[in-house]
Amino acid sequence: MKKVLLACCLTLLLSGCDKPKVDASTDETMKTSLQKVKESLPEEKRQEFSEATSTIVMNSIDMKAMMAGAFSGNGDTIATQQAEKAKAALNGKTGEEIISEAKVILAERAQKEQQQALQEIAELKDKNAKSQQAKEALKNFVVNKSRFYFQKQEFGNPRPVIELSVENKTGTPISRAYFKGTIASPGRSIPWLVDTFNYAIPGGLEPGEKADWPLLPNMFSDWGKVEAPDDAIFTVEVVKLDGPDGKTLFDAEGFSEDDQKRLDMLVTKYATK
Known part of the structure; x- marks a missing residue:
């Protein structure tokens, strides 16, 4: 029995090693290996793989650095550095590993967006409350x-x-x-x-x-x-x-129609989750 289990484990390990991986050593190997990795996946996962690849690449690129490089005249150097980071983020990974990592990135991003949205909702509600108080005072x-x-x-x-x-x-x-x-x-x-x-x-x-x-x-x-x-x-x-010091005392227009539309959208999208 032990020998059978050992044989099964070895088979799984070897099958895992046989899965094609991304080779980012050159642009050509990167392109070729990505295609091989994609083709190794079931048909229903190939689109998900393409989207996952884009997610990882975009997540690895520092857009602020790219913009700074463009304005400083260092654009080509910065772009090359960012491209290497993107390659490194995919290098050595199988299709399933790329899909799994993209899911983690998207989940973390969604959680961060949720937190930011809830904070903005609280700020807009406070702004609205102060505007209503101002209307009464006015x-x-x-x-x-x-x-x-x-x-x-x-x-x-x-x-x-x-x-x-x-x-x-x-x-x-x-x-x-x-x-x-x-x-x-x-x-x-x-x-x-x-x-x-x-x-x-x-x-x-x-x-x-x-x-x-x-x-x-x-x-x-x-x-x-x-x-x-x-x-x-x-x-x-x-x-x-x-007021007497020239500073705003009451402001009924502190909460605009655009603020209300933004609040309604955020509440509908995030607060009910």
Whole structure:
């Protein structure tokens, strides 16, 4: 019985040694041996082998080094070095070994992507939460009245005017206020104009103070070109406020539509795994 087992073991070892391996000693032997290794595999594994070979080669190449070499004028030398690394990564391996190693590389890559995605999801959710908090806080900077019209001038075209009446109920002095203005007609789904504007408040606006501002947008901007009918209504939303030090105090636009799309995609792809 022992002799039979020994014979079986020797047969397996010898069969393993007979499997063709990649010979990367020259470009020609590399090409020829890769073809032999591929042909030694079952038909259903040959495509997997080709993909695995590409995975190992790309994993062994340092793209940053390649780019640095291209910009430094050392491109040929760096490219040769990277090619040798790619050859070494495949040299002496059988088809099954190449397929197995590629699986390990892909699994490690997937795990890393998962970790990075979960971290980005957490960051985007935190960003969204802060944006929602900012929106609530911005409600305390009240726009009591908003009006948009064109004022005739003695010379030239009429100039656009934005009139605002505001009140600071935030409990903090405000140095600059940012707004999103919308000119729209009742019953129409598309506004005539949606645009942003801001105002650096001379002396700031202390808590509890009110102010009336006549603002003059650039007459060559969209504000000066809009053609809205008489029934159009001008509404204003406060989107950002700067505190007394000039730094952002509340920012409702910190979380954009693109951020939401990115978050939805990441959650669908990674968070449910």
